[in-house]
Amino acid sequence: MSDVLTLSGVHTHIGAYHILHGVDLVVPEGKVTMLLGRNGAGKTTTLRTIMGLYRAGPGEIRFRGEPIHALATPDIAQRGIAYVPESMGIFSDLTVQENMVLAARGAAHAGALDTARLDWIFGLFPALKKFWLYPAGKLSGGQKQMLSVARAIVEPRALILIDEPSKGLAPSIVQNLIGAFRELKAQQTTILLVEQNFQMARALGDTVAVMDDGRVVHHGAMAELAEDQTLQQRLLGLSLGAHA
Known part of the structure; x- marks a missing residue:
């Protein structure tokens, strides 16, 4: 399995604020990678940095092996990356x-x-x-x-970055989204998904990265995190089972 997207030591500053502190992230091709974490952990900033809306510095972002961290947002989109803010x-x-x-x-x-x-x-x-x-x-x-x-x-698209797509949606529409993302994955579309709906995270995620304070502090199989309530409590301060 190849990796379609890699972030290596990515830092992001927004004005006087240092938001990302050396993010390392791997997104396998054709899979759904969940990006989880408490509010303010840096998840949205990570997506915006990948899209070039915030400039990474220092650090490196590679898409299919090619560096994209110095590209303008339209050029990143032209490579087949879409962003749902x-x-x-x-x-x-x-x-x-x-x-x-x-x-x-x-x-x-x-x-x-x-x-x-x-x-x-x-x-x-x-x-x-x-x-x-x-x-x-x-x-x-x-x-x-x-x-x-x-x-x-x-x-x-080769890669879709999605930031909390289920927010504000009725449960029936959330199920439609889950079905849509599964079909996209079946078409070999890679998805990096930030989501607070843990039912969706568990239903869709192949791999997971958990962020805290601008860093990735855990990565592994989504199924393993979904089954380990102690790990959930330590990383996220909650239990996925409580949100089923």
């Missing part, structure tokens, strides 16, 4: 359709979208088909989250 990152004044077209690098207009893939997305998130021509800003919070995820998967 916690803030969702949709364009509220544009329609659902227009949001999807903007996310599709190979489509200059709606008619150029991959119809088979679009039908698959509509199967996962029927509300997007229903509100296809509505301004995205008029969607509910859960529907906006669906659109954010749909934008990331409108075309095949």
Whole structure:
């Protein structure tokens, strides 16, 4: 099994604040890697640093063996990396359709979208088909989250970075997301997923990295962490079993 993404000794400063303190992280290709940790541990900063929204320094980030830490965000995206931020990152004044077209690098207009893939997305998130021509800003919070995820998967990606996708979603939609991510994994899409929904973490995760105070303090198999309540309590201050 090869590693699609590696972080080696990555530090990130935001203004006067030193957020990441030498992060080492390995993301195996074709797997779902969970990035867990208490609030403020540095999980979101790690995703934003991978995408070039924050500059790593010092440290090295490699995607398929090539360094990307000095690249601009659009150049990182061009390599097949998508990012679903916690803030969702949709364009509220544009329609659902227009949001999807903007996310599709190979489509200059709606008619150029991959119809088979679009039908698959509509199967996962029927509300997007229903509100296809509505301004995205008029969607509910859960529907906006669906659109954010749909934008990331409108075309095949090699790696998707996702920050708490289940936040604010009804349990039935969370199950749809789990199904969608499993299908993506079956298509050899690699996913790095920050998530506070431990049911989703346990259902999806192949490997896990746990962060604390800007560092990765544990990595291993998600199944092993899910079964070890003592380790959960030590690393996360809670039990996954209590959140099943």
